[in-house]
Amino acid sequence: MTGYSKRLAHDVERWVGQGLIDRATGAAMLRDAEANDRRSFSFGFILMMMAALLLSAALLLVIASNWEAIPRLARVAVLFALIFAGYVGGALSKMRGYDAFAEAAWLIAAAAFGGGIALIGQMYHLAGDEETAILIWCAGTALAAILLRSGTLTIGAAAIAAAWLFTEGFDIWGRSVVPLAYPLAAAALWLVSLWTRSTAARHLLVLSLIAYAMMLAVDRDVTFVASCLAVVSLILLAASALAGPVVERLVRLDGRLPLHALLGFLTGAAMLQAEHTDNKAMLVVAALVVFAVIAATVYLLGRDSRGLRWLAYLGFAFELCFVYVATVGTMLGTAGLLLAVGLVLAIAAFLIIRIERRMKTEPA
Known part of the structure; x- marks a missing residue:
C-alpha cells in the first residue's frame, strides 16, 4: 500500500x-x-525498467566499441533484428497483459535504433553531425511512442531531447550554441505525452525548459531572459491560485504546476540578483519581492503540497543567505532588511493564523 x-x-x-x-x-x-x-x-515494473536501461547501456557500449571482427552487413542485420524483435515482441507482450515486459522491450528497441544510427554513420562515414543523429533518434522514439502509446518511450524521447539540448549548449562536440528550436521540440513532445498519458515526461519537459532558460540567459542576455522566466512563472502561479482546476485540466501535471512555477520564479530571480550584485537597492527590492511571492505561494497553494512548501522554505533560506553575502560589509543595511522582512512576516503570520482559526470555527 x-x-x-x-x-x-x-x-x-x-x-x-x-x-x-x-x-x-x-x-x-x-x-x-x-x-x-x-x-x-509496481516494484517489479521499476526493476524491469532498470534492467532494460542496463541492457540498453550495454548495447550502446558494444556498438561504440566498433566491433571490427563482425562484418558490416552482419552488424546492421543484428541491430535491425533487435529493433524488430523489441517492438514486435513488446506489442505481443502488451496484448497478453505483460505491460512491464512490453515497455522494457520497447525501450531496448529504441536504444537499438539510436545505436543503429551511430553505427551506420560510423561504418560508412556518412556526412552529418552528432546533434542531427540525436534529433533523428528522438524523432524515431517519439514516433514509436505515438504508434504504441507508450509512456516509457515518451519519457525516453523527452530524455533524448534534453540530451540534445545539453550537448548543443555545453560545447560537448566543440561548438556551443543554445538551440532556439528546443521549445518547439518540447511542445511537440508535450502533445505526444498527452496522447500517451505520460505525466513523468511532462515533468521532465518542464524541468528541461527551466534549464533551457538558464542556458539561454547565459548565452544571450541574463537580465531579459531571467526577467521573462520570472514573469512567466508568476503568471503560472497566479493562474494556479485563481483557476487551479482549469489549469490542471490543460497541463495535466497532477497538481504540481505550482511547484515547477515556483522553481522557475526562484531561478529567474536568482539569476537577476546574481547579475546585479553591485546594485544594493535592487537587491533589497528583489529580495522583498521574492519573500512576498514565497509567502503568497505558501498561503494560497501550499496547503495541499508538501513539496511546494519545502521548496518555498529552501528558497526563503537561500534568499536570506544570498542577501547576507551580497551585502556583507554593510551590516547595518542587512540588519535593516532582516528587521523589515521579519516584521512583515510576523504580521503576515498573525493574519494567516487568525484567518485559519476563523475558517476552522465556521460551521460546515
Missing part, C-alpha cells in the same frame, strides 16, 4: 466514524485506490 492509500485509509476510517459515508462505500473506495496504485506503481 502506497502513501496515498495509507492516508486514504485513515481518512475513510474518520469519515465512517463521523457518519459521512458508510463502511461499504469506504471499503469500495479503498479497493479502487489500491487497484489503481498497483497499476501505476
Whole structure:
C-alpha cells in the first residue's frame, strides 16, 4: 500500500466514524485506490525498467566499441533484428497483459535504433553531425511512442531531447550554441505525452525548459531572459491560485504546476540578483519581492503540497543567505532588511493564523 492509500485509509476510517459515508462505500473506495496504485506503481515494473536501461547501456557500449571482427552487413542485420524483435515482441507482450515486459522491450528497441544510427554513420562515414543523429533518434522514439502509446518511450524521447539540448549548449562536440528550436521540440513532445498519458515526461519537459532558460540567459542576455522566466512563472502561479482546476485540466501535471512555477520564479530571480550584485537597492527590492511571492505561494497553494512548501522554505533560506553575502560589509543595511522582512512576516503570520482559526470555527 502506497502513501496515498495509507492516508486514504485513515481518512475513510474518520469519515465512517463521523457518519459521512458508510463502511461499504469506504471499503469500495479503498479497493479502487489500491487497484489503481498497483497499476501505476509496481516494484517489479521499476526493476524491469532498470534492467532494460542496463541492457540498453550495454548495447550502446558494444556498438561504440566498433566491433571490427563482425562484418558490416552482419552488424546492421543484428541491430535491425533487435529493433524488430523489441517492438514486435513488446506489442505481443502488451496484448497478453505483460505491460512491464512490453515497455522494457520497447525501450531496448529504441536504444537499438539510436545505436543503429551511430553505427551506420560510423561504418560508412556518412556526412552529418552528432546533434542531427540525436534529433533523428528522438524523432524515431517519439514516433514509436505515438504508434504504441507508450509512456516509457515518451519519457525516453523527452530524455533524448534534453540530451540534445545539453550537448548543443555545453560545447560537448566543440561548438556551443543554445538551440532556439528546443521549445518547439518540447511542445511537440508535450502533445505526444498527452496522447500517451505520460505525466513523468511532462515533468521532465518542464524541468528541461527551466534549464533551457538558464542556458539561454547565459548565452544571450541574463537580465531579459531571467526577467521573462520570472514573469512567466508568476503568471503560472497566479493562474494556479485563481483557476487551479482549469489549469490542471490543460497541463495535466497532477497538481504540481505550482511547484515547477515556483522553481522557475526562484531561478529567474536568482539569476537577476546574481547579475546585479553591485546594485544594493535592487537587491533589497528583489529580495522583498521574492519573500512576498514565497509567502503568497505558501498561503494560497501550499496547503495541499508538501513539496511546494519545502521548496518555498529552501528558497526563503537561500534568499536570506544570498542577501547576507551580497551585502556583507554593510551590516547595518542587512540588519535593516532582516528587521523589515521579519516584521512583515510576523504580521503576515498573525493574519494567516487568525484567518485559519476563523475558517476552522465556521460551521460546515
